[in-house]
Amino acid sequence: MVCYVNNIAQEVAENQSLTDLLAARGITEPRGLAVAVNDAVVPRAEWPTHAVQPHDRITIIRATQGG
Structure with a gap:
């Protein structure tokens, strides 16, 4: 499925948690x-x-x- 991370389309697994999404991005x-x-x-x-x-x-x- 597609979601948008910081305005960039990303393919992610269904029911992926935010923790998993962050880990996949390093x-x-x-x-x-x-x-x-x-x-x-x-x-x-x-x-x-x-x-x-x-x-x-x-x-x-x-x-x-x-600053």
């Missing part, structure tokens, strides 16, 4: 990370059980420091 350290699905932030505790649905718009943001 993101294993959640520190400083925020994930929104269809413009709603998903709490980190829900990532393992939040299943990605067809055509979801997933935004992954990593906090950085500097």
Whole structure:
């Protein structure tokens, strides 16, 4: 199925969790990370059980420091 990760179409497995999606993208350290699905932030505790649905718009943001 297709979803959109940071506005780029991605093929993902059905019922893939957000945790699995992040791991497939090489993101294993959640520190400083925020994930929104269809413009709603998903709490980190829900990532393992939040299943990605067809055509979801997933935004992954990593906090950085500097100034």
